[in-house]
Amino acid sequence: MNKLSDRISRLAESETLAMTRRSRELKEQGFDVINLSIGQPDFNTPDYIKEAAREALDQNFTFYPPVNGYADLRKAIAVKLKRDNNLEYSPEQIVVSTGAKQALANAMLSLVNPGDEVIVPAPYWVSYREIVKLAEGTSVVISTGVETDFKVTPEQLEAAITPKTKVFIFSSPCNPTGSVYSREELAALVTVFERYPDIYIISDEIYELINFKGKHESIASFGSVKDRVIIINGVSKGFAMTGWRLGYCVADLEIAKACDKIQGQFTSGACSISQRAAIAALNTDPAGSAELKSMIATFRNRRDLFLKLINEIPGIKSNVPDGAFYFFPEVTWYFGKRYNDMVISNSTDLCNYLLDKAHVALVPGEAFGNPDCIRLSYATSDAELIEAARRIKESLALLV
Numbered sequence: 001m002n003k004l005s006d007r008i009s010r011l012a013e014s015e016t017l018a019m020t021r022r023s024r025e026l027k028e029q030g031f032d033v034i035n036l037s038i039g040q041p042d043f044n045t046p047d048y049i050k051e052a053a054r055e056a057l058d059q060n061f062t063f064y065p066p067v068n069g070y071a072d073l074r075k076a077i078a079v080k081l082k083r084d085n086n087l088e089y090s091p092e093q094i095v096v097s098t099g100a101k102q103a104l105a106n107a108m109l110s111l112v113n114p115g116d117e118v119i120v121p122a123p124y125w126v127s128y129r130e131i132v133k134l135a136e137g138t139s140v141v142i143s144t145g146v147e148t149d150f151k152v153t154p155e156q157l158e159a160a161i162t163p164k165t166k167v168f169i170f171s172s173p174c175n176p177t178g179s180v181y182s183r184e185e186l187a188a189l190v191t192v193f194e195r196y197p198d199i200y201i202i203s204d205e206i207y208e209l210i211n212f213k214g215k216h217e218s219i220a221s222f223g224s225v226k227d228r229v230i231i232i233n234g235v236s237k238g239f240a241m242t243g244w245r246l247g248y249c250v251a252d253l254e255i256a257k258a259c260d261k262i263q264g265q266f267t268s269g270a271c272s273i274s275q276r277a278a279i280a281a282l283n284t285d286p287a288g289s290a291e292l293k294s295m296i297a298t299f300r301n302r303r304d305l306f307l308k309l310i311n312e313i314p315g316i317k318s319n320v321p322d323g324a325f326y327f328f329p330e331v332t333w334y335f336g337k338r339y340n341d342m343v344i345s346n347s348t349d350l351c352n353y354l355l356d357k358a359h360v361a362l363v364p365g366e367a368f369g370n371p372d373c374i375r376l377s378y379a380t381s382d383a384e385l386i387e388a389a390r391r392i393k394e395s396l397a398l399l400v
C-alpha cells in the first residue's frame with residue numbers, strides 16, 4: 001500500500017510558491033536574486049490597519065471567533081459591497097476565511113461532486129485546477145491567447161458547456177494576465193449563463209482594487225445570475241496584507257452555510273486578530289483614501305515602466321495589462337534556441353535558464369495553462385524592475 005493518498009499524489013505543488021522557494025534558497029546561498037515570481041504587494045500594511053490589530057490584542061480578541069467570521073466584520077463586508085459595488089447582501093451570506101484561497105476551496109468543495117465539470121478559462125490562476133482535483137471534479141479548460149487579451153468569448157463558453165457542467169471559475173482583474181473584463185464583455189457571458197440555470201459562477205475578485213481601467217465590474221451585478229455567483233475577495237492584494245491570511249466569500253445563503261460547515265471542520269475560521277484588522281481595512285472607502293490611491297498609482301507607473309522595458313527585448317510579445325500586477329508575455333521566439341548544450345524547449349526551461357543565468361525568478365506559463373508564456377510580477381521597486389529587465393535582456397541575447 002502506498003504511504004501517501006492518491007489524492008496527494010495527483011496534486012501538483014503550487015508553482016508560484018515553488019519558484020519563490022527556489023529563489024529564496026538561491027538567496028540564502030548568497031546569490032543576488034530578483035524575485036518576480038510571487039504575486040504580492042511589496043508595500044507594508046498601512047499603519048491604521050496594524051493599529052487595529054494592536055488594539056485587538058489589547059482587548060483580548062484571542063479566543064475562537066465565530067466560524068464564519070465576527071458579525072461586525074461580515075457587516076463591514078456587506079457595507080463595502082454596497083458602497084463599492086452597489087450589491088446588496090446580508091452578513092449571513094458572507095463567510096470569512098483564511099485567505100481568498102481557503103474561500104475558493106470552501107466554495108469548490110461545497111458545489112462540486114465527483115465527475116462534475118468545472119470550466120476554467122486559461123490562463124487561469126495556479127490553484128484553481130488543483131482545488132477542482134481535490135473536489136474530485138474535472139476541469140474543462142478553454143484556451144485564450146494574447147490576441148484576444150486572454151479573454152473568453154461567449155461562443156467559447158457555450159461550446160465548453162455540457163450537461164455535466166457545474167461551475168465556471170475566473171478572475172477579473174486576472175492573475176496571471178492582468179486582463180480586466182469590461183461590463184459589455186461580462187454581459188455577453190451572462191447571456192450564455194442565462195440559458196444554463198444550473199451553472200454556478202465563482203468570480204475571483206481579489207485584484208478588485210488594482211485596476212487601472214476604472215470602475216471594477218462584478219458579474220454578480222447582473223441580476224439574472226446574481227444568485228448563482230460566488231464572489232471571492234479578501235484583503236491580501238488591495239491592502240498589502242498577504243501574510244494576515246484573510247479572505248471571504250459572498251454567496252447565496254445555502255452555499256454560504258455549506259462553506260461555514262466545511263470551515264468548521266477544517267480550520268474553525270480565520271485568525272481573530274486578522275479579522276479585527278480587516279474591519280479597519282474594509283471600512284476604508286477606496287475612492288477617498290489617499291494611501292490606497294497612491295499604491296494603485298505606483299503599480300500603474302511600474303506597469304508602464306516595465307512594459308516599456310520588456311518591449312525593448314526581442315521576441316517578447318505582451319498585452320497591456322489593465323489590472324493586477326503581472327505581465328504574461330508570449331516567449332515562443334526563444335523555443336528551440338540554446339545556450340551551450342542546453343536547449344530551451346518550453347517556458348519552464350526558459351524560466352530555469354533565467355533563474356540560473358540572470359538570477360531573476362519568474363513563473364512558467366505551464367502553471368497557468370499556457371506553455372507559450374511566462375509570468376512576471378512587477379510588484380517591486382523601479383530599481384529592481386530596471387535591473388531585472390537588464391539581466392533578462394542580457395541573458396536572452398546569449399541564446400542562439
Ligand code: PMP
Pocket residue numbers: 039098099100101102125171174175204206234235236242245246247
Ligand atoms: N486568487 C488569485 C487570483 C490570487 O492571485 C491569489 C493570490 N494569493 C488568491 C486568490 C489567494 O489570495 P489569498 O492570499 O487571500 O489567499
Ligand code: GLU
Pocket residue numbers: 014016017037038039040101126127175
Ligand atoms: N497569488 C499569488 C501568486 O499568484 C501568491 C502565491 C500563491 O498564493 O500561490 O503568485
